Amino acid sequence: MIVHAGLLVTMDGPPIADAALRIEGNRICALAHRDSLPPAPGEHVVDLRDHIVLPGLINAHCHLDYSMMRGAISPPKSFTAWVQRINALKRSLDADDYLAAIQRGIAELRRWGTTSVANIEAFPELMPRIPPAPLRIWWFYEMIDVRHRITTEDVVAGALSFFNQQAPGGETGGGGLSPHAPYTASRTLYGLAAECSRKLSMPVCTHLAESREEFAMFHDGSGPLHDFLRDIGRPMEDCGHKQTPFAHLWHTGSIDHSWILVHMNELTEDDFALLETAPTERRPHIVHCPGSHSYFNHSPFAFRRLQSLGINLCVGTDSLASTDSLSLLRELRRLQTTEPSLSARELLETVTLNPARALQRQGQLGALTLGACADLIALPSPHKVSELAYDSVLACTEPVHWMMIDGKIVA
Numbered sequence: 001m002i003v004h005a006g007l008l009v010t011m012d013g014p015p016i017a018d019a020a021l022r023i024e025g026n027r028i029c030a031l032a033h034r035d036s037l038p039p040a041p042g043e044h045v046v047d048l049r050d051h052i053v054l055p056g057l058i059n060a061h062c063h064l065d066y067s068m069m070r071g072a073i074s075p076p077k078s079f080t081a082w083v084q085r086i087n088a089l090k091r092s093l094d095a096d097d098y099l100a101a102i103q104r105g106i107a108e109l110r111r112w113g114t115t116s117v118a119n120i121e122a123f124p125e126l127m128p129r130i131p132p133a134p135l136r137i138w139w140f141y142e143m144i145d146v147r148h149r150i151t152t153e154d155v156v157a158g159a160l161s162f163f164n165q166q167a168p169g170g171e172t173g174g175g176g177l178s179p180h181a182p183y184t185a186s187r188t189l190y191g192l193a194a195e196c197s198r199k200l201s202m203p204v205c206t207h208l209a210e211s212r213e214e215f216a217m218f219h220d221g222s223g224p225l226h227d228f229l230r231d232i233g234r235p236m237e238d239c240g241h242k243q244t245p246f247a248h249l250w251h252t253g254s255i256d257h258s259w260i261l262v263h264m265n266e267l268t269e270d271d272f273a274l275l276e277t278a279p280t281e282r283r284p285h286i287v288h289c290p291g292s293h294s295y296f297n298h299s300p301f302a303f304r305r306l307q308s309l310g311i312n313l314c315v316g317t318d319s320l321a322s323t324d325s326l327s328l329l330r331e332l333r334r335l336q337t338t339e340p341s342l343s344a345r346e347l348l349e350t351v352t353l354n355p356a357r358a359l360q361r362q363g364q365l366g367a368l369t370l371g372a373c374a375d376l377i378a379l380p381s382p383h384k385v386s387e388l389a390y391d392s393v394l395a396c397t398e399p400v401h402w403m404m405i406d407g408k409i410v411a
């Protein structure tokens, strides 16, 4: 099959005007100017000459489970109040509600051009009931051992039997482990998750240093999150030792380049120094969620500083319980307002090349190159000028017109 594109944004070299792309099976096997790559006799041609064609976008952090919660929780006075509110909402929903939410979330991701998503799954027991998704999904098994009656060993055993019984993500996606956050997952659980992930060669994802309340809990042993968790029975002896949430986790010795750290808003000078102690190629990946960040009014995210440390920075949406859309381009436009010095190309890297690397699929996803997976999307193109390609992509507020995942046209 040949795809003709008005403008091809490969994310691997300059954009190509009037381009042609040959797909064989699920792979890209040639790309060039249209004149140099004519269709073979009888070869199917997809005409996208009025479009910009680019790699399918990769959402580095999402919770499909909560896709029915858009607008359900007004911006809260405190992060803890939000945690309590979402816990109450979760208790009012049943398995069918969550299954419907996951489908709704998948449809919205696709509508806005996402072809791969790193999804944190709080209800992995529902997965056998989820039909094969027309989307690459990395199912990150959420692990929490803060509650009574659930031992750390039970949580790990549950995750391992889950991965033994099924191949999450089927042929196109993948799986991972996700100890939820240092305030809900013990250091023992983090250590075991790291060990399991190493053995299974899977990425690990966690929420870290998100809120001022998490910082106060660990550093000062005080504040609303501290008191709430103490009252539900969390052992609090790891709090109040002037240690930051990041240092709390870093000193487990588990964090390396297989880790995806989500949020990382509350970092001190000492935290940056700790990050620098690891060789650049072994530093963890970091995900920023601009909409959720602004909803909670978190401390500024140190994009440029982390970037200067060679950290691989990705963008995700988080869930619809703390943002209003699963559109990654919308998230990038938000990020552009807080980081105006970032170029449109740099912004697009955070939803293509960078998350592909975080998911250990560099060279296969997030770029249109020879041998890469055929995951492409097409956007309407007001400009056909290569220099404006990245800005035109970023400015697009329309749903995608056409999408291919793994060599199959799906929209």
Ligand SMILES: [Zn+2]
Binding pocket: 061, 062, 063, 120, 207, 262, 318, 319
């Ligand atoms: Zn999250």
